[in-house]
Amino acid sequence: xxxxxxxYYIHEGISGLxxxxxxxxxxIATVAACIFIxxxxxxxxxxxxxxxxxxxxxxxIVVFLDDDADSNLINKVSDELNxxxxxxxxxxxxxxxxxxxxxxxxxxxxxxxGFDGENNPLPHSFEVxxxxxxxxxxxxDAIEQIDGIRNVKNAQAATDVLLKLNKVVSIVGVIGxxxxxxxxxxxxxxxxxxxxxxxxTEINIMKxxxxxxxxxxxxxxxEGIVIGVIGAAIxxxxxxxxxxxxxxxxxxHFSILTNIASFLGSYEIFSKIVPLGLLxxxxxxxxxxxxxxxxxxKV
Amino acid sequence: MITINNVSKVYPNxxxxxxxxxxxxxxxxxxxxxxxxxxxxxxxxxxxMKELDPTSGEIIINxxxxxxxxxxxxxxxxxxxxxxxxxxxxxxxxxxxxNVAFAMRVTEASSRHIARNVPTVLSLVGLQNKSRAxxxxxxxxxxxxxxxxxxxxxxxxxLIADEPTGNLDPETAWDIMYLLDEINKRGxxxxxxTHASDIVDEMQKRVVMLNHGNIVRDVERGGYFDEA
Numbered sequence: 001x002x003x004x005x006x007x008y009y010i011h012e013g014i015s016g017l018x019x020x021x022x023x024x025x026x027x028i029a030t031v032a033a034c035i036f037i038x039x040x041x042x043x044x045x046x047x048x049x050x051x052x053x054x055x056x057x058x059x060x061i062v063v064f065l066d067d068d069a070d071s072n073l074i075n076k077v078s079d080e081l082n083x084x085x086x087x088x089x090x091x092x093x094x095x096x097x098x099x100x101x102x103x104x105x106x107x108x109x110x111x112x113x114g115f116d117g118e119n120n121p122l123p124h125s126f127e128v129x130x131x132x133x134x135x136x137x138x139x140x141d142a143i144e145q146i147d148g149i150r151n152v153k154n155a156q157a158a159t160d161v162l163l164k165l166n167k168v169v170s171i172v173g174v175i176g177x178x179x180x181x182x183x184x185x186x187x188x189x190x191x192x193x194x195x196x197x198x199x200x201t202e203i204n205i206m207k208x209x210x211x212x213x214x215x216x217x218x219x220x221x222x223e224g225i226v227i228g229v230i231g232a233a234i235x236x237x238x239x240x241x242x243x244x245x246x247x248x249x250x251x252x253h254f255s256i257l258t259n260i261a262s263f264l265g266s267y268e269i270f271s272k273i274v275p276l277g278l279l280x281x282x283x284x285x286x287x288x289x290x291x292x293x294x295x296x297x298k299v
Numbered sequence: 300m301i302t303i304n305n306v307s308k309v310y311p312n313x314x315x316x317x318x319x320x321x322x323x324x325x326x327x328x329x330x331x332x333x334x335x336x337x338x339x340x341x342x343x344x345x346x347x348m349k350e351l352d353p354t355s356g357e358i359i360i361n362x363x364x365x366x367x368x369x370x371x372x373x374x375x376x377x378x379x380x381x382x383x384x385x386x387x388x389x390x391x392x393x394x395x396x397x398n399v400a401f402a403m404r405v406t407e408a409s410s411r412h413i414a415r416n417v418p419t420v421l422s423l424v425g426l427q428n429k430s431r432a433x434x435x436x437x438x439x440x441x442x443x444x445x446x447x448x449x450x451x452x453x454x455x456x457x458l459i460a461d462e463p464t465g466n467l468d469p470e471t472a473w474d475i476m477y478l479l480d481e482i483n484k485r486g487x488x489x490x491x492x493t494h495a496s497d498i499v500d501e502m503q504k505r506v507v508m509l510n511h512g513n514i515v516r517d518v519e520r521g522g523y524f525d526e527a
Contacts, residue, residue: 002407004407004409004410005404005407008404019392201388202390204388205388205389205390206401206405207374208348208377208382208388209377209378209382209401209402209405209449210374210375210376210377210378210380210402210405210406210453211374211405212371212374212405213374215374215407
């Protein structure tokens, strides 16, 4: 491909967009609408996912040691817990710390005051955090193998609910985005088809003067790229500040949420959505253009 | 230059447009293909530029058997054929200059080459002062001359014209025919399908007459209604 041809394709593509300005606006609006809907869905699903993950990590496993545990045993168990795969954090809780925790939780300083020091009936314990809730069963098995442990506690019911919820969100998210993607391709292809139909005589003439298929296609590919980039940029530029605003409003009005879970930062989520959105826009535009002109190339 | 061997064309609806035609056209010839509508001349012309494929037989253009050609080779065949249509087929949103330059751009010619050739052919067809005009600002004759300029700008060995004067008044039609003759004298093989009996009579070129898909007459220097 010669440089002069490249310049020609870009020039033709852009002047094609300007000449058929109504179709261009319609195509860009279609891409923009589709990408906007997908972006909003991604934000919702992404946050739901992040919140579930956060809840997962809050559900730790608590390991209680035998009453006569000494510092040797505590160190040994701590080491062994740390060696188990998928364990992210092991925190030692002394009987005194456990008691202080209880006092705070129950708001009952007086009732529990007699249990300080030697009278403390609470055992030594560890809080074990794990990377993902799916690995919990395996980790529990591993913990049971360790000597000197009296009891292992975990929130099995909550775990099951979370696991199911996580699965549902993943499946619904993937299916939803896939359906939206297919609808987008169909709408965009149709929009571009109309613009190609308006130019079928032009394509026909090109064929008669000896243009190769790719010579005819390239300007349309350029059009597709421009439509895709602009069509993706508009919803991304709108939805980024919109998302930040929504998050801050949510924190303001539903402060209770802050205790349960926090939203993903707008940079965190949009640094992933922006490149994906632009890529998707370009892919939609190019795919739409190339498939739409195929019919008219057979002359 | 052009060899048509036992070519037949049957359309999917069963009508047989061309029946077992054999025709040979030498390099540098000027040939009129005449016949009433439905005689098969349009089908023949379309097969020459590979818009249609023959049902049987073979067509050899410039030494290449076009019936065995793959689809991707067709553009390169067409660059050897200047094609002129009855309805001009200019790009309406491009100027005269751009329309002619376009045929060169397609062959990936350099900008310098384009800038040199386009004005030359435009002055050959007498449109040097109209290069910035758009097709809708031109008369029919001027539009057809633009189409002629576009057809010859790549200097093809063969020029095919399908009813080139069909949409023009008699006087303008003559201008176009003189131009075709001029192009022929510069060495291009010219094939013209036409209804214009007066022009055919006057020019005394080779005449191939088709009727119901058969060649009924082929004379070296003939008129439209000569006896076979």
